[in-house]
Amino acid sequence: MTTVAGTAPGESAPSVGGRIGALIRSTEVDLRQFGMVVALVVIWIGLGIANPRILDPVNFITFSVQASGIAVLATGMVLVIVSRNIDLSVGAVVGFIGMFYAEFMAHYLPETIGFPLNHPLVWVIALAVGVLIGIAIGAYQGFLIAYVGIPSFVVTLSGLFLFRGLIWQLSGGTTVAPNDPTFNLIGGGPQGSLGGIWAWALGVVLSIAAVALLLNARRTRRKYGFPLRPVWAEALIAVVSVVVILAGVYVANSYHWPPGLATQYAQAHGISEANGPLQIESGIPIPLLIVIGVTIFMTFISTRRRFGRDIYAYGGNPVAAELAGINTRWTILKTFVLMGILCAISAAIASARLNGGTLDLGTGYELYVIAAAVIGGTTFEGGIGSIPGAILGALVMQSIQYGLSFLGFNSPQINMVLAVVLIVVVGLDAWNRRRAR
Amino acid sequence: MTQAAVSPPPAIAATRTALVDMRNINVAFGGVHAVRNVSIDLYPGEVVGLVGGNGAGKSTLTKVLSGAQVADSGEILVDGQKATITNPRDAKVYGIECIYQTLALADNLDAPANLFLGRELTTRIGNLDDDRMEDAARKVMGRLNPNFQRFTTPVKSLSGGQRQAVAIARAVYFNAKILIMDEPTAALGPAETAQVRNLVRQLKADGIGIFLISHDIHDVYDLADRVSVMYHGQIVDTVNKHEVSTDDILGMIILGKKPGEVTQKEMEALELRG
Numbered sequence: 087m088t089t090v091a092g093t094a095p096g097e098s099a100p101s102v103g104g105r106i107g108a109l110i111r112s113t114e115v116d117l118r119q120f121g122m123v124v125a126l127v128v129i130w131i132g133l134g135i136a137n138p139r140i141l142d143p144v145n146f147i148t149f150s151v152q153a154s155g156i157a158v159l160a161t162g163m164v165l166v167i168v169s170r171n172i173d174l175s176v177g178a179v180v181g182f183i184g185m186f187y188a189e190f191m192a193h194y195l196p197e198t199i200g201f202p203l204n205h206p207l208v209w210v211i212a213l214a215v216g217v218l219i220g221i222a223i224g225a226y227q228g229f230l231i232a233y234v235g236i237p238s239f240v241v242t243l244s245g246l247f248l249f250r251g252l253i254w255q256l257s258g259g260t261t262v263a264p265n266d267p268t269f270n271l272i273g274g275g276p277q278g279s280l281g282g283i284w285a286w287a288l289g290v291v292l293s294i295a296a297v298a299l300l301l302n303a304r305r306t307r308r309k310y311g312f313p314l315r316p317v318w319a320e321a322l323i324a325v326v327s328v329v330v331i332l333a334g335v336y337v338a339n340s341y342h343w344p345p346g347l348a349t350q351y352a353q354a355h356g357i358s359e360a361n362g363p364l365q366i367e368s369g370i371p372i373p374l375l376i377v378i379g380v381t382i383f384m385t386f387i388s389t390r391r392r393f394g395r396d397i398y399a400y401g402g403n404p405v406a407a408e409l410a411g412i413n414t415r416w417t418i419l420k421t422f423v424l425m426g427i428l429c430a431i432s433a434a435i436a437s438a439r440l441n442g443g444t445l446d447l448g449t450g451y452e453l454y455v456i457a458a459a460v461i462g463g464t465t466f467e468g469g470i471g472s473i474p475g476a477i478l479g480a481l482v483m484q485s486i487q488y489g490l491s492f493l494g495f496n497s498p499q500i501n502m503v504l505a506v507v508l509i510v511v512v513g514l515d516a517w518n519r520r521r522a523r
Numbered sequence: 524m525t526q527a528a529v530s531p532p533p534a535i536a537a538t539r540t541a542l543v544d545m546r547n548i549n550v551a552f553g554g555v556h557a558v559r560n561v562s563i564d565l566y567p568g569e570v571v572g573l574v575g576g577n578g579a580g581k582s583t584l585t586k587v588l589s590g591a592q593v594a595d596s597g598e599i600l601v602d603g604q605k606a607t608i609t610n611p612r613d614a615k616v617y618g619i620e621c622i623y624q625t626l627a628l629a630d631n632l633d634a635p636a637n638l639f640l641g642r643e644l645t646t647r648i649g650n651l652d653d654d655r656m657e658d659a660a661r662k663v664m665g666r667l668n669p670n671f672q673r674f675t676t677p678v679k680s681l682s683g684g685q686r687q688a689v690a691i692a693r694a695v696y697f698n699a700k701i702l703i704m705d706e707p708t709a710a711l712g713p714a715e716t717a718q719v720r721n722l723v724r725q726l727k728a729d730g731i732g733i734f735l736i737s738h739d740i741h742d743v744y745d746l747a748d749r750v751s752v753m754y755h756g757q758i759v760d761t762v763n764k765h766e767v768s769t770d771d772i773l774g775m776i777i778l779g780k781k782p783g784e785v786t787q788k789e790m791e792a793l794e795l796r797g
Contacts, residue, residue: 309654389651390651392643395636396641398629398632399632399636402631406625406626406627406628409589411611411612411642
């Protein structure tokens with residue numbers, strides 16, 4: 087009854103419940119991702135009912151900053167799993183590069199090189215070297231996997247041990263601090279945010295970009311004479327996109343700087359607080375900006391570039407990819423290099439939030455990241471998984487974690503809830519796939 | 524079908540350059556000599572049937588030509604020039620396309636993505652031009668299977684015939700000069716098989732040389748100009764189709780001997796089996 091693929095646009099299915107079906111078909115929305123958005127809304131409504139204070143904007147901001155480190159890594163893990171591999175080393179690599187940042191800024195730059203403290207270039211240099219280390223680690227592990235032929239599970243398990251060990255070697259077994267203050271803005275906080283007007287500007291730019299992309303896609307499809315989505319569906323997608331973007335900015339901006347900090351700022355800039363305390367809109371935290379940037383970049387890489395197409399082709403059928411002339415080994419190596427770069431970015435966020443490097447930084451990240459990718463619809467058979475899905479997966483998991491901890495549950499209890507969520511989500515997927523066959 | 528009888532006998536081929544000339548090809552896997560000193564050639568507009576039992580070496584031999592398998596020794600000439608083929612990309616440069624028995628499709632990708640797998644069309648700045656690829660896919664699929672409309676669903680959900688059409692479209696689109704078809708009709712129903720046969724005739728008329736691998740003797744007998752029979756890694760003989768019967772070919776496949784060398788006793792044993 088529902089197998090109406092290929093019907094001409096405009097033909098509506100008159101069956102009961104067909105209106106929602108028609109809505110989903112016409113907008114070509116990904117049902118699974120739509121379901122996850124619904125789940126996310128339900129989770130937050132549930133949390134809000136349990137304790138309305140959680141709906142305060144400050145919680146959304148704290149939550150998003152907490153989730154960002156996992157979300158950044160999840161985008162890379164999708165591609166690793168899509169290409170039939172796994173990376174168990176991401177947590178250890180994040181810890182290692184995080185410790186490197188701290189060691190580099192607290193000791194190496196000022197003491198060994200004699201680089202002036204608080205120099206405006208410190209964060210750039212640190213980040214650049216961190217990314218290079220990420221590339222080197224990714225190339226090393228990717229080489230062993232793609233060219234030597236050692237299973238990724240083994241290589242990255244070895245990487246987990248190796249880099250956890252190197253963290254101790256590097257730091258001498260202690261916490262290393264402090265970081266460069268500018269570097270620490272990468273971790274968010276009131277100063278590390280794109281405040282007020284700039285947040286709105288970004289929101290407007292993103293909205294315009296979203297609408298432009300939709301219009302452009304429609305124009306080229308029309309040019310080639312392909313079937314088009316109904317205009318109302320197109321308009322609906324545009325409106326929903328813009329509303330979501332602007333609502334996000336609104337929420338971010340409705341959190342204001344803490345009064346003490348605002349007063350300091352007012353005094354430092356000679357602003358009078360005679361007419362009441364200064365209200366500074368916090369805006370979008372830098373870690374969240376990084377997540378947005380990484381998501382757009384990774385989505386672009388995976389859907390609009392040959393590299394991404396090669397990864398999906400390999401995941402779907404390694405032999406076919408090889409026979410099609412794809413350099414599959416080089417492709418696999420590159421996915422691990424990409425993962426290494428994302429580890430360096432995630433490490434910067436984590437280390438900046440702590441103002442230093444700790445021995446247990448990134449511990450357990452690999453499991454949360456894999457869970458986020460899997461909850462987001464990535465399957466271990468290979469070839470299936472999407473970047474936006476993984477971001478949604480990270481949000482769902484971190485929402486449960488943040489929300490339950492806000493409600494006073496302890497972390498062993500939260501872990502048990504996550505265990506159930508993981509099995510239910512993946513079980514639903516498996517059931518759904520079997521039914522579709 | 525009287526046309527086939529009028530077409531020039533393959534003997535004329537001797538005066539032209541072979542499209543493909545594989546000479547003294549050897550492939551061994553460990554101790555198993557899968558292809559042993561095999562020489563085979565193919566001329567433009569010709570269909571050469573490659574038949575033999577399981578493990579006779581047909582697939583390995585064609586993999587050498589398509590770049591999926593590197594030969595231990597021997598040489599390949601394409602249009603009379605020595606060709607170096609060490610991977611599938613090299614083969615494609617020489618206009619050699621292969622339709623594999625397994626079809627070699629990425630099930631998770633849609634038809635246009637599979638059609639252009641490994642050689643995607645891109646925009647000036649190197650982005651995938653999915654619209655142009657879909658457009659091209661619609662055109663080429665329109666010729667092969669006019670009813671096909673599912674250009675944006677993963678090929679996993681397509682029927683056997685539709686998947687076959689995608690695999691064939693991939694070979695045809697890139698203007699192959701040399702086409703290898705490995706069991707092209709094994710998974711197809713009668714109507715689709717007829718469609719593939721028509722396509723083979725059409726490609727032949729366009730001057731494309733085709734190696735046709737099939738278990739189905741009648742398929743081969745119907746479409747091929749010459750038939751090469753392989754047995755235990757070697758070519759038993761290459762014969763002009765009109766000079767032999769299907770029984771002769773069957774005898775070569777099973778016994779590994781040329782028709783004249785088969786003894787009366789073996790012939791009787793064969794008939795008992797048949």
